[in-house]
Amino acid sequence: MSIRRESAGESSSMAASTGAPNSIRPRIFELGNDQNRLLIATDPQDRATLQPFLEPVTLLPGEVLLDVGQPIDYVYFPQSGVISLLTMVQPDQFVETCTIGREGAVGLVTGLGSGVSLSRVVVQIAGRALRMRSATLREILPNTPSLSDIKMRYGEALISQVLQTLACNTLHSVEERLCRWLLICRDRTASNTVPLTQEALAEMLGVQRTTVTASARSLQERGFIRYRRGVIECTDVTGLQETSCECYALMRDTFERLLPYTYTDPPKDQL
Amino acid sequence: MSIRRESAGESSSMAASTGAPNSIRPRIFELGNDQNRLLIATDPQDRATLQPFLEPVTLLPGEVLLDVGQPIDYVYFPQSGVISLLTMVQPDQFVETCTIGREGAVGLVTGLGSGVSLSRVVVQIAGRALRMRSATLREILPNTPSLSDIKMRYGEALISQVLQTLACNTLHSVEERLCRWLLICRDRTASNTVPLTQEALAEMLGVQRTTVTASARSLQERGFIRYRRGVIECTDVTGLQETSCECYALMRDTFERLLPYTYTDPPKDQL
DNA sequence: ACAATTCTGTTCGTAAGCGGACATAAAATA
DNA sequence: TATTTTATGTCCGCTTACGAACAGAATTGT
Structure with missing residues (x-):
């Protein structure tokens, strides 16, 4: 409850999987x-x-x-x-x-x-x-053993993510971390479009807004992203990966190791 | 196994609680x-x-x-x-x-x-x-319900500590973080003596050794700590608390909330 | 007692990021 | 359309911390 409408502007490259958006559906x-x-x-x-x-x-x-x-x-x-x-x-x-x-x-x-x-x-x-x-x-x-198992694994994956973020925030530059964030977000949404303000990104990264702006501008100049008010688009994922710190890859790999998403493939579990 | 001797120099202010140290005991x-x-x-x-x-x-x-x-x-x-x-x-x-x-x-x-x-x-x-x-x-x-409960609580306390450390490392200065570390260490060991090199501290905090040295010197000048090769002594806890960020207090409080150590109260323990 | 190792002291140029301020532009709202 | 709000652009002085190097001092080992 307390939730009603759908925000505009989320459709772009994302709606592909389920077809055209439609608010009223069975x-x-x-x-x-x-x-x-x-x-x-x-x-x-x-x-x-x-x-x-x-x-x-x-x-x-x-x-x-x-x-x-x-x-x-x-x-x-x-x-x-x-x-x-x-x-x-x-x-x-x-x-x-x-x-x-x-x-x-x-x-x-x-x-x-x-x-x-x-x-x-x-x-x-x-x-x-x-x-x-x-x-x-x-x-x-x-009564749901597979979910129990997933809960345990996901718990570890979460902790792992937090631990890596801790190390990353401690050691890496804002630019590296910004790239990491964009890449992760891209994975989460399956879209190159990140509908966020630089201000919001700054708060999440725990840095100044002006620092994000500077990094964003630099990334745009190098052609890795393109942005306008409230939206960042990833235009060169490889470039972002190279500019990001290794934490992105580490986090991704750890997650896949703990929660391979072919999990259902055979009847129940493997690994 | 693979473990034999006791390190020297851990006795100082700590042995008070259990009496004189004695290496061979029943x-x-x-x-x-x-x-x-x-x-x-x-x-x-x-x-x-x-x-x-x-x-x-x-x-x-x-x-x-x-x-x-x-x-x-x-x-x-x-x-x-x-x-x-x-x-x-x-x-x-x-x-x-x-x-x-x-x-x-x-x-x-x-x-x-x-x-x-x-x-x-x-x-x-x-x-x-x-x-x-x-x-x-x-x-x-x-078969040990109280331990299960403690495991759950401690798990949350751990996560909470990691989360706070993440925020702290992201936002606070090396000096603040060093104070936090010393205070936490002091709680852990029940001793004002922290037998660690500045190099070790630097690695843990994820910063340069010279930065730790600079902070340590500054803290010593203000009379909060005194140090010699491989040892830091906390001489003014209040000063350290004031110089530390609020993360120390937050971490401590959260821990006490999740694991109040009066849990068994009666039988043994003091502290 | 001597050599080797390991810490700490210190210096210094440089880079990253803060913090604050103000201008401009794009949206949202009326 | 006019107004308000919100997001970005830009500038600048300042602080923190990096990174690298070297000297001196305390320990440890022999």
Whole structure:
């Protein structure tokens, strides 16, 4: 609830997979949990168990899904869009610790522990998600072994991502980190278009807006990106990868190792 | 195994709590699991279950308890000393993501998940620990509800510490971070003496050695610390707290909230 | 006691990024 | 269309920290 419309401008190169956007659709189709990697990786039987409890919601940019100290009532499985976990340093100062998209979930790990959020969770890029009550999931989990396994793996993948981000923020330049962020975002959204202001990027990276502007300009001059007000487009992925630090590749590889997304391929699990 | 002697120079202000140091003692006493906070917080009945599997070991400075990609065979419950989790960026470049002492454990969380280490785990300051095979703990866990609970809480406390460190490293100056580190170390060891080289500190903080030297000199001039080759002594904790960023207090508070150490209150412990 | 090693002190030029300010331009709103 | 809001462009002085180099001092090992 509290969520209604779809943001404009998300269609561009992204709508390809499901066809033309259409706000009113039979629910059964819109519910399609074939867009969230964790759900994809879940064994069909377990997926069937989850299905009745999954509720489709729209993620609006800027929306705060959770805040520090708040009880985690829902687990979100994004189907599109990008969500940030932010850690608070001062009441008005936040740093992004983690980026979540259709490859993951919000609240799956912490939500089933103490049940209280350690981070502020904000929608950065509009999208859709399937959500489910944490309490329900907690009850179901013992009966859905594949999901339990995925939860464990995803928990480690998340930690791994945070650890790498920590090292990266500590050691690497803003330019490198900006490239990393754009590349990750690109993977999350399956789109070269990153609909974010430089100001938003600056806050996530924990740097000044002017520094982002300078980096962005430099990247544009080299032809790696092109940007206009509120949008950055990746025009040369190879260039971005070369300019980025190795953290992007490391994070990507670690994720694939922990959660290979051919997981369902055979009946259940391998590895 | 592979561990024998005790490092010199760890006694100073620390031996107060348990009386005069004595290297040869009846094992039953040395085993005393009343020094590790997680074990202290465990219900006596569960502790009795664990007891026979806990093996005392000495932690030698520089010792690598675990490395990236290695299977996690043991869970360590430090009784003294300080251990760092390091994330690798390049084969020769590491950043500390987490500091662990007698308030926590190594391998308790990740060790029982995929069982493969995401970090390099290194002993920074000599000490002792009780260790136990991960496989054994995994079997026992369902029968020790208080330990399960603690594992969950500690997992969150760890994540919280990493998140805060991430934000801190991203936003705060080396001086602030150095103060934070010293204060945390002081809590871990219950001693004002930090037996570490500036070089080691630099690597953990992910900065240049000369920068640490400069900060250390400045702190010494202000009377907050005093240092000599390989040792830093905290001489004015209040000064350090004021010079440190708020992250120290935040980390401390979060930890106490998630793992209040009056958990068992009555039987033993003080501190 | 001597040599080798390991820390620390110090210097210095340079680069990255901060922080603040102000102008301009594009959107959103009325 | 006019107005307000929001995003970007740009400038500049300043601080922090890097990076590299070398000297001196404390330890350790022999």
